[in-house]
Amino acid sequence: MAISLMSIRLIINGQAMMMKFYDRETELELLRNERELSKEVSRFTIMIGRRRIGKTALVKESEKGNKFLYFYVPRNSESLICDDLAAAVRKDLGITMFHSGRFRDLFEQLMVYGQNNNFTFMIDEFQELERANKAITSHMQNLWDMYKGSARINLIVCGSVQSMMVKIFQNYKEPLFGRATSIFSIDPFEPSVVKTILRDHNPNYRPDDLLFLYTVTGGVPKYIELLMDTKATTFDKMLDRICSPLSLFLSEGKDLLISEFGKDYGTYFSILKLISKGKTALNEINTSIGMDCSPYLDKLDREYNIVKRTRPIFSKENSRDVRWKITDNYLRFYFRLIDSNQPLIEMGYYDLLKRKIIDDYPQYSGLVLEDYFRKKIIEETKLTKMGSHWDKKGENEIDIIALNDLGMKATVAEVKRDPKKADLKQLRERAEALPELRGFETEYRLLSLKDM
Numbered sequence: 374m375a376i377s378l379m380s381i382r383l384i385i386n387g388q389a390m391m392m393k394f395y396d397r398e399t400e401l402e403l404l405r406n407e408r409e410l411s412k413e414v415s416r417f418t419i420m421i422g423r424r425r426i427g428k429t430a431l432v433k434e435s436e437k438g439n440k441f442l443y444f445y446v447p448r449n450s451e452s453l454i455c456d457d458l459a460a461a462v463r464k465d466l467g468i469t470m471f472h473s474g475r476f477r478d479l480f481e482q483l484m485v486y487g488q489n490n491n492f493t494f495m496i497d498e499f500q501e502l503e504r505a506n507k508a509i510t511s512h513m514q515n516l517w518d519m520y521k522g523s524a525r526i527n528l529i530v531c532g533s534v535q536s537m538m539v540k541i542f543q544n545y546k547e548p549l550f551g552r553a554t555s556i557f558s559i560d561p562f563e564p565s566v567v568k569t570i571l572r573d574h575n576p577n578y579r580p581d582d583l584l585f586l587y588t589v590t591g592g593v594p595k596y597i598e599l600l601m602d603t604k605a606t607t608f609d610k611m612l613d614r615i616c617s618p619l620s621l622f623l624s625e626g627k628d629l630l631i632s633e634f635g636k637d638y639g640t641y642f643s644i645l646k647l648i649s650k651g652k653t654a655l656n657e658i659n660t661s662i663g664m665d666c667s668p669y670l671d672k673l674d675r676e677y678n679i680v681k682r683t684r685p686i687f688s689k690e691n692s693r694d695v696r697w698k699i700t701d702n703y704l705r706f707y708f709r710l711i712d713s714n715q716p717l718i719e720m721g722y723y724d725l726l727k728r729k730i731i732d733d734y735p736q737y738s739g740l741v742l743e744d745y746f747r748k749k750i751i752e753e754t755k756l757t758k759m760g761s762h763w764d765k766k767g768e769n770e771i772d773i774i775a776l777n778d779l780g781m782k783a784t785v786a787e788v789k790r791d792p793k794k795a796d797l798k799q800l801r802e803r804a805e806a807l808p809e810l811r812g813f814e815t816e817y818r819l820l821s822l823k824d825m
Contacts, residue, residue, distance in 0.1 A: 401434065410554075426595075442492060444497065514548035561590075562594065578607070581822065591702025622707075625707070626703070649708035670682075680697050742822070745825065762774055773788065783814070783815045
C-alpha cells in the first residue's frame with residue numbers, strides 16, 4: 374500500500390512537532406471530491422470510526438487552504454454548546470452570529486451563509502448534540518431539507534460512539550436517515566503501514582518490536598503516535614511506556630467502552646474479559662457468567678462492532694460451531710493483560726505488571742501473529758474467501774486458508790512464533806483431508822516472526 378509523505382502539524386507535550394501523514398490516500402481523495410462537489414450543491418458526509426483513529430486529522434489534512442469551520446461538540450448543555458460554536462464561527466469564518474441558546478438558530482444562519490459562500494463545516498463528536506437535546510437532529514433535518522438546494526456547504530459529521538452514530542444515521546426511524554450523500558468508516562492502519570512507521574523511527578527494529586507494536590495498537594494512529602513520539606520503538610521501551618503511571622494505555626479501554634455501554638458496562642466487560650482469555654464459545658461464556666449472553670454478544674457484534682463471530686471456513690452460515698473474537702487489538706490486549714491486573718496498577722506495582730505481561734506475551738502474541746498474517750495476506754493477494762478451519766471437536770486446526778475461487782488457487786498456512794514448532798507435513802495432511810480444497814492449486818506456508 375502506498376504511503377503518503379504529506380505532513381501535518383501536531384502538538385505533543387506542549388511542543389510543536391512535524392509528523393508524517395501516513396496512508397489514507399483513498400479517504401483523502403473521497404473527501405476532496407466531496408469538497409469539489411459542494412461548490413455546486415451542498416454535500417453531507419458521515420464519517421464513523423473509533424476514538425483515536427485520526428478522523429479529525431484526516432479532515433483537516435483534506436481541507437488545507439480551504440475555508441473550513443471546525444467544531445468539537447463538548448458534553449455540555451445546548452446553550453453552552455452554542456456559545457462554543459459561535460466562538461468557533463468568529464474564529465474560523467470571521468463572522469458574528471447571535472443565538473438564543475438553541476443550536477437550530479446557529480445552524481440556520483450557517484446554511485444561509487452557505488448560500489453565498491462555499492465552505493466546509495466539520496462537526497466532531499456529533500453524537501453529543503443528541504445527548505444535549507434529542508430535538509436537534511429533527512431541527513437539522515428540517516433546515517437541511519430547506520436550504521441544501523440553494524446552499525453550497527460541505528457538511529462533515531464525525532463520531533466515535535459507534536452505536537449512537539449508527540442509530541442517528543442508519544436507523545430509518547431517525548430524522549437524519551437518508552440525508553447523507555456519503556458515508557464511510559475510518560479503519561486502523563494495515564500491517565504494511567505499521568511496519569513502515571516503525572521502520573521510519575527505528576530502521577533496526579526486530580520482528581518482536583513490530584509484533585508488539587501491532588499487538589498493542591492494532592494500527593490505531595494515535596496509539597502508534599504516543600509510542601513513536603516518546604521514542605518507544607523497541608519491545609522493552611514500548612513496555613516501559615505502557616506500564617507507567619500516566620500511561621493512556623492503562624485506562625483507555627475502560628474510558629472508551631463506558632461511553633458506549635453506559636451503566637450496563639459490567640456484563641459487557643465480563644464477556645470481553647472471557648473472550649480475551651480464550652473462552653470463545655457461547656456455552657463457555659454462558660457457563661462462566663451464569664446467564665444467556667447471546668443478546669449481549671449480538672449487540673457487541675452488530676451495534677458496537679467490537680466482536681465478531683467466526684466459523685470454520687467451509688461451514689454453513691447457520692452452523693452453531695461459532696467462536697467469538699474481539700476485533701480491536703488494543704481492546705483485546707487491554708482485557709487480557711491490563712484489566713485483569715488492575716490490583717497491581719492501583720497499588721503502583723508497575724514492575725510486576727510488566728512481569729505479568731512478559732510471562733503471558735509469548736502465548737498471547739502467537740494469536741495476534743495469526744491476525745497479522747491474515748491481514749498481510751489480504752493486502753498482498755487477491756482473495757474471494759479467507760478463514761480458519763477446525764473440526765467438530767475443535768481439533769485439527771488450520772490457522773489460515775485463503776482462497777481465490779476464480780483462479781482456483783489456495784494458500785494454506787500455519788503460524789508459529791518459532792518456525793521450529795511448525796510442521797509442514799501435518800499441515801499438508803490436514804488440508805488434503807478437506808474435500809473443499811480438491812481442485813485448488815494449493816500453496817503451503819509456514820509463517821513465523823521472521824516472515825513479518
